[in-house]
Amino acid sequence: MLLPRLSSLLCLAGLATMPMANAYDGDENIKSIPPYLDSDFQSRWFDFGGDTIIRADKYIRLTADRPSQQGWIFSRVPLTATNWEIEVEFKIHGNGNLHGDGFAMWLTKQRATQGPVFGSTDNFEGLGIFFDTYKNNRPGTSFPYVMAMMGDGQTSYDQAHDGKANELAGCSARGLRGASIPTKARLTYFQDKSLTLDLQYKSEDSWTNCFTLTAPETNIAIPSVAYLGFSGETGELSDNHDIVSVKSQNLYSVGPSSRSSRGPSADSGRVKKTKKRKGSWSGFLFKTVLFFVAVAGCYVGFTMYRNKQRYSRF
16 A cells, blocks of 8 residues: 555655756747637737738738838737747748848837838837848848847937947848748847847758847846837838747746857757756656655654554553
8 A cells, every 4th residue: 555655645746846847938928929810810919010911820921022011010918037038930032033121020118010120110129130131231241131239219220221330249141031941040038148149041950149148248138028029021122021930938047158158059058958957857856765765764663653552552
């Protein structure tokens, strides 16, 4: 009878320890895409507008391959986590050799407002990541170009020079448009510590670091109330700008050094996650052994006490 009871207790102990082993949980305020729409063809977690088209089984198309389009999609609830990672799969494609203009990823106080900066509002407060596919006036820079801007609510985007005056950091990403593999961006943020952007566009499961910014050298303070959004824009030239999926997770106990030390590939970040989980399971096994020893000790003590009581009767 003892072994079944021990098994049940150990199972309960294991379940109680499981949450400690998982340092990466989905943020309840960033609902994953897909599913794109609910059963009534509405989105419970996102608002969208402008020229955005949702193909419920495939993608969210911010702009079609047509001139003079603007489209956007924004979360309805703000991001509440302080340390997080957001991974986005997207696709930029179209007909012809001339194309533009690009799309943006937003974490801003403002939300769901159409405007001149890749389809969203100017003078924003928060973080904008711009995937710019058309060069206006930026000599010596290869396009597509991906850059970050931290808006203060008053400064306008430097449209005439492709954001050069506003750039926190950026990188050329030739091959990002029309890639033969799924193209992805992974944005990792540790509050008051670091902001990292990695891109996948050269080959699958191979991440290229675009930039890593650290505080206090650079202002990377994202507003405490920020909405996740995406927007796209075309002018005389055009492209399809599609959001295929969005995944998010909170980062609880992994230090920023594990992110900022990445080289050209981001595979090292995945190794560190595995080590963290292994360490948590080692702690769980150690606690289990202690629990087993304690139960065994109680059983031995109880048996000795019961035998002593029997002998005392005679």
